[in-house]
Amino acid sequence: MKWQQGILVALRMVIGWHILYEGIHKLIHPEWSALAFLDNAQWIFSGIADWIISNPALLNTVDAMNTWGLILIGLGLVLGLFTRYASLAGFALLLLYYLFNPPFIGMEVAGPVEGNYLMINKTLIEALCLLYIAVTPLSRHFGLDMFRYKYQKIAQKHD
């Protein structure tokens, strides 16, 4: 049981590290933009992607929301704070990334790749890991959420 818990916490933290660094990297490189990613968008979201690209103000907003979304989700996962919300938000964001560029037949991305994917890629796997973390009451045992639960219990006692 302890091993299971420990491995789950480790999983939460490494995903948190990954997502947080993605956000920080974008923050310290202001020249970064989702433009290239959106430009390559395929399948059902390619129309939305084109619409975002065609509107510079909207693209800037999407960039800022993406950067800060990643940072907040990453912090939540590393620290174990609002873990459930952070995991669910992370799941939703990663699923979006997946759907904007799914590794379906005929939708291969040009350029060098670090792996070969068919239907399933690492983004989808990471998204599902976050969904698993969200539905497992893990955070009550490791993370700042413990203070939240403790406080709620004390508050309930005094009621």
Added chain:
Amino acid sequence: MTKEKASGIARRDMLKALAGVPILGALGIQVLRKTSYDDKHNIQKEIVRELGLEDLMNAIKPVNHQEGELIRLGIAGFGVRGGQLAKALGFMEKTDFDYTVGNGSLDAQIRDGNLHVAITGICDVFDLHAEKGLATAAHDIHTGGTFASKHPVKRYRHYHEMISDPDIDAVIISTPDHHHAQMTIDAIQAGKHVYCEKSLIHREEEIYAAYEVVKNSELVFQQGHQYPQTAAFQVAQEILKRKWLGKISHVETTTNRNSPNGAWIRHLDENGNPKPGDARSIDWKQWLGKAPEVPFSIRRYYSWARYFDYDTILFGQLFSHEYDAVNQLLNMGIPETVFSSGGQYTYKEFGDMPDMLHTTFEYPHKELTLTYSANLTSSKTRGRTIYGQDAAMTVGGTLSVVPDGSSELFSDLLERGLIDPGSPMLEMLQGSSSASVVDAVSSATAQYYATRGLTSTSIGGQDWDVTHLHLKEWLDCIRHGGTPSANIEKAFDEGVVIAMADISYREKCRTRWDPDKRRIQRI
């Protein structure tokens, strides 16, 4: 978290609760280490430092807005180019305007600003074109047409009527090339400023006559070459000033296209039917002017650039832009000798234009050779490149500088591996929105003009139609004095160079420039 609230948690649980904090700290340290590593190993930053690139882009001058009194323009020749010039001035026919607004591509023209001009005269020998010109002139996109209504637009049957009208201040000449010089001479003599599309000349004698007339007047003359208006041109000028290319011995200019339209075969519409126009709606005698008399021909009317009778073929069309670009950059002037060769191997149906053409311009006094290589049967792009012993620079709508492996100037950077002879050490790209406009147009000929820097440029974060900027320069000089970039001196050099190349091709001989007599000789 206050001490009181935390007090309910055991020490062991406290450690569990704060387990993420050291991880966060570790991430923070790694981010700092990575940032510092990236800074030290950022080749781009190091090249910027080593080459002093920080202020290179300051070479791009902002587009300034100069107020001034209204200038009333007359346009002679309202074909495709006439329409483009009117658009660059801020005038579009209502249907074109609505269509452009509909597909969202109008922004650039609207933003280009009001040049404070009115098109008050249209002269075209073809009724259809003249009517299009009148409708265009009456619809000023900056003012919704109200401006134009105060200045009625008049159609002139003959350009002499237009240039002698006191209600016209300046004229734009966008007729076929064989009329350019005579119209320029007549307009200047009638006291009008002139913007004349390239090429100013068709035959050698016209250069000397037009030069004398323009030079001896106070009026402003500008030839229709837009390239010096681009941001890439201004940066290229600065790079040459900094002598990064070293000794320059070869300038290579090229044309590559691969379509009947790109070869000026333009008398048929997209369904293969002849375009409108016949002997009744076109004043054929006036269109021919001094050219040999031939019966009306729809082929000659639309595809005139293919005929020796009306044009200096590829030299007057695309080489003139190439020459102007490199002459504006290097001030190379007139070569000592020129030799052209080529032939019609693919488009043999009509006209004289070769689809394979190679010309060498020798400048022994400058230890320099200019070459022009045109291929109308392959669209594989070749650049406009200036080769120096230290680096080669390709300039067009974009710019790139590739160091030479044997460069002494860059030997240190090459040895340290910071730059590589196989790839550009400096690249300037066209603004992304301009590129997407070009994609939307999607015509191979439009793409050609964009790669040569002849359509739009990005200055101060805005996309500018370069023809608009070129017209603006002419208008600014009319109002406030000064000499425009494509002035009569530059037009003279260009006219001589084109005539030398054209004579060499047509008469199958070498040509030589006699600087004392200022005339071309056949050798």
